[in-house]
Amino acid sequence: xxxxxxxxxxxxxxxxxxxxxxxxxxxxxxxxxxxxxxxxxxxxxxxxxxxxxxxxxxxxxxxxxxxxxxxxxxxxxxxxxxxxxxxxxxxxxxxxxxxxxxxxxxxxxxxxxxxxxxxxxxxxxxxxxxxxxxxxxxxxxxxxxxxxxxxxxxxxxxxxxxxxxxxxxxxxxxxxxxxxxxxxxxxxxxxxxxxxxxxxxxxxxxxxxxxxxxxxxxxxxxxxxxxxxxxxxxxxxxxxxxxxxxxxxxxxxxxxxxxxxxxxxxxxxxxxxxxxxxxxxxxxxxxxxxxxxxxxxxxxxxxxxxxxxxxxxxxxxxxxxxxxxxxxxxxxxxxxxxxxxxxxxxxxxxxxxxxxxxxxxxxxxxxxxxxxxxxxxxxxxxxxxxxxxxxxxxxxxxxxxxxxxxxxxxxxxxxxxxxxxxxxxxxxxxxxxxxxxxxxxxxxxxxxxxxxxxxxxxxxxxxxxxxxxxxxxxxxxxxxxxxxxxxx
Amino acid sequence: xxxxxxxxxxxxxxxxxxxxxxxxxxxxxxxxxxxxxxxxxxxxxxxxxxxxxxxxxxxxxxxxxxxxxxxxxxxxxxxxxxxxxxxxxxxxxxxxxxxxxxxxxxxxxxxxxxxxxxxxxxxxxxxxxxxxxxxxxxxxxxxxxxxxxxxxxxxxxxxxxxxxxxxxxxxxxxxxxxxxxxxxxxxxxxxxxxxxxxxxxxxxxxxxxxxxxxxxxxxxxxxxxxxxxxxxxxxxxxxxxxxxx
Numbered sequence: 001x002x003x004x005x006x007x008x009x010x011x012x013x014x015x016x017x018x019x020x021x022x023x024x025x026x027x028x029x030x031x032x033x034x035x036x037x038x039x040x041x042x043x044x045x046x047x048x049x050x051x052x053x054x055x056x057x058x059x060x061x062x063x064x065x066x067x068x069x070x071x072x073x074x075x076x077x078x079x080x081x082x083x084x085x086x087x088x089x090x091x092x093x094x095x096x097x098x099x100x101x102x103x104x105x106x107x108x109x110x111x112x113x114x115x116x117x118x119x120x121x122x123x124x125x126x127x128x129x130x131x132x133x134x135x136x137x138x139x140x141x142x143x144x145x146x147x148x149x150x151x152x153x154x155x156x157x158x159x160x161x162x163x164x165x166x167x168x169x170x171x172x173x174x175x176x177x178x179x180x181x182x183x184x185x186x187x188x189x190x191x192x193x194x195x196x197x198x199x200x201x202x203x204x205x206x207x208x209x210x211x212x213x214x215x216x217x218x219x220x221x222x223x224x225x226x227x228x229x230x231x232x233x234x235x236x237x238x239x240x241x242x243x244x245x246x247x248x249x250x251x252x253x254x255x256x257x258x259x260x261x262x263x264x265x266x267x268x269x270x271x272x273x274x275x276x277x278x279x280x281x282x283x284x285x286x287x288x289x290x291x292x293x294x295x296x297x298x299x300x301x302x303x304x305x306x307x308x309x310x311x312x313x314x315x316x317x318x319x320x321x322x323x324x325x326x327x328x329x330x331x332x333x334x335x336x337x338x339x340x341x342x343x344x345x346x347x348x349x350x351x352x353x354x355x356x357x358x359x360x361x362x363x364x365x366x367x368x369x370x371x372x373x374x375x376x377x378x379x380x381x382x383x384x385x386x387x388x389x390x391x392x393x394x395x396x397x398x399x400x401x402x403x404x405x406x407x408x409x410x411x412x413x414x415x416x417x418x419x420x421x422x423x424x425x426x427x428x429x430x431x432x433x434x435x436x437x438x439x440x441x442x443x444x445x446x447x448x449x450x451x452x453x454x455x456x457x458x459x460x461x462x463x464x465x466x467x468x469x470x471x472x473x474x475x476x477x478x479x480x481x482x483x484x485x486x487x488x
Numbered sequence: 489x490x491x492x493x494x495x496x497x498x499x500x501x502x503x504x505x506x507x508x509x510x511x512x513x514x515x516x517x518x519x520x521x522x523x524x525x526x527x528x529x530x531x532x533x534x535x536x537x538x539x540x541x542x543x544x545x546x547x548x549x550x551x552x553x554x555x556x557x558x559x560x561x562x563x564x565x566x567x568x569x570x571x572x573x574x575x576x577x578x579x580x581x582x583x584x585x586x587x588x589x590x591x592x593x594x595x596x597x598x599x600x601x602x603x604x605x606x607x608x609x610x611x612x613x614x615x616x617x618x619x620x621x622x623x624x625x626x627x628x629x630x631x632x633x634x635x636x637x638x639x640x641x642x643x644x645x646x647x648x649x650x651x652x653x654x655x656x657x658x659x660x661x662x663x664x665x666x667x668x669x670x671x672x673x674x675x676x677x678x679x680x681x682x683x684x685x686x687x688x689x690x691x692x693x694x695x696x697x698x699x700x701x702x703x704x705x706x707x708x709x710x711x712x713x714x715x716x717x718x719x720x721x722x723x724x725x726x727x728x729x730x731x732x733x
């Protein structure tokens with residue numbers, strides 16, 4: 001269950017938007033930081049170089065002015081130690097001697113004359129000797145035993161001896177490391193916070209979209225009177241809802257108009273038909289005899305056929321406009337077929353036809369029972385009317401992928417080639433047909449109204465084949481769930 | 489095949505069944521009203537007729553009727569509004585709704601669940617009479633279901649699903665038994681094809697082929713044996729009737 005919700009969230013557009021948003025934001029701020037970092041480290045370098053150059057000048061001055069006696073070493077050493085305490089960004093330490101700084105004086109012959117700093121200075125001297133250095137320009141020296149390089153500047157005294165002042169880059173690097181660490185922490189915080197904000201706002205917004213979708217899909221099913229929810233804000237989503245509702249108003253209006261037209265047409269035709277039928281029935285009871293009664297009877301039958309024709313054509317007209325009114329209940333197609341085959345079997349048998357029903361398991365669909373009954377009876381009527389004796393009608397029903405597949409086929413002459421492309425249009429009929437050509441148009445109308453598909457083709461035996469696919473009741477539910485999950 | 493006279497006789501027999509039943513017919517179209525009033529009177533009901541909602545309301549409240557027949561399209565108001573108003577005024581008798589509309593209104597469906605019935609125009613008189621009978625029967629609580637039905641020398645055992653004619657057992661399929669049972673329950677009354685389809689097969693369809701006739705034909709072959717008096721009769725243009733006298 002948990003992984004299901006997790007997956008659902010991952011599939012949501014809100015998740016994608018916040019992921020991409022956070023990624024873009026993180027990348028942008030990272031580039032900005034790299035730039036700033038470079039700027040800051042250059043500045044620190046420049047400041048420490050300025051300090052080094054200043055100090056080395058002071059030391060050179062002191063070294064030159066101080067007489068070369070026994071006190072020389074101590075004076076220079078003290079000056080160097082003092083200088084070391086003024087190192088920029090120095091880490092506070094109680095040590096009298098700051099080990100991040102060294103001072104080295106070389107005699108004109110190249111031997112070590114004075115050393116102030118950690119150790120005996122031989123390692124530093126080796127490192128300096130192995131590096132080419134231009135005077136007065138600070139450069140990096142790597143000393144064995146020290147992980148962090150020293151920034152070293154040199155100066156030549158008038159007597160030809162060289163002095164070196166070195167400053168470990170430790171403090172500089174520490175400052176930069178602190179900067180980076182703080183940046184990364186704050187960066188992570190901001191990025192995740194921003195992503196969360198984006199995620200929740202997008203999700204909220206998409207929640208409106210989801211509710212609109214849900215409402216719209218409900219409306220499409222049957223009920224045209226309800227509307228998608230609107231919000232008080234004036235953003236794009238509210239606009240979408242508003243536009244959808246206005247569109248629904250128009251659709252409802254035209255569907256309503258269509259219903260009014262068909263209703264009044266039906267009413268205007270049925271009322272006189274009722275009166276005529278009543279009169280005919282009356283004259284039948286008045287004792288009309290012989291041939292007169294025959295014609296009255298056939299007139300009544302003709303009226304009944306006309307009524308059914310009227311119903312069918314209005315149904316077809318409404319279905320063409322996707323406005324067929326459905327009263328959905330759950331029905332088992334398998335049961336309906338069994339009853340229908342049972343009903344039609346004697347008539348088919350009388351005509352020398354055989355019928356086979358290939359079906360076993362139930363196929364429950366959510367449909368208007370009366371329409372589905374009439375649809376199947378139309379298909380069977382078609383077979384009865386068009387098949388020659390000794391033909392076999394095969395009716396099969398299978399369920400797969402959340403759909404029910406109903407196939408009615410025969411081994412008769414099949415559909416005439418010229419009617420096949422327009423077989424589901426009203427008034428399409430074969431050259432030998434004496435019907436009004438509404439049967440299959442009605443069948444198609446019912447299938448359409450139930451979100452199904454229909455296909456007419458030539459059967460393997462060369463006869464007519466009509467295949468109908470209707471969504472199973474619970475498959476529709478599942479499809480709705482998928483929509484819901486995607487937007488969750 | 490029987491014609492006018494037979495139908496008349498059937499109506500007289502119906503008349504004896506419910507002598508004092510009073511009906512209120514609310515129908516604005518004069519021709520249909522006249523026909524219905526006459527036919528219902530012939531069938532033995534006492535019928536008052538109203539042409540609009542207002543007078544119908546007055547009559548229904550004042551008079552004591554056993555059932556109402558209401559057309560939905562009245563000149564001054566909607567038939568359903570009238571029925572709902574009458575219900576509020578305490579008129580609880582069953583209503584048979586006549587409708588020329590295409591679709592069955594949700595409110596009609598609600599009334600149907602409340603024990604009322606509806607019939608779409610145009611209808612066969614036999615069907616109207618049958619539905620009316622059902623409504624009135626529903627209203628007066630019927631006696632316990634019988635386990636055997638006898639019509640002349642035809643006998644049906646409803647528990648064992650067996651039928652016999654005189655001393656001969658009839659070899660019926662289950663479906664044929666149900667059909668015969670329906671005819672027997674309505675013995676002496678006309679049943680239309682659409683009533684048979686509705687009651688026996690549970691479908692409100694209008695096939696334009698002779699499916700019901702073939703079933704009746706087969707059943708007749710099994711029930712109306714040689715040497716016995718034919719019981720199942722065809723009234724062309726109307727339906728079938730099982731003779732009960």
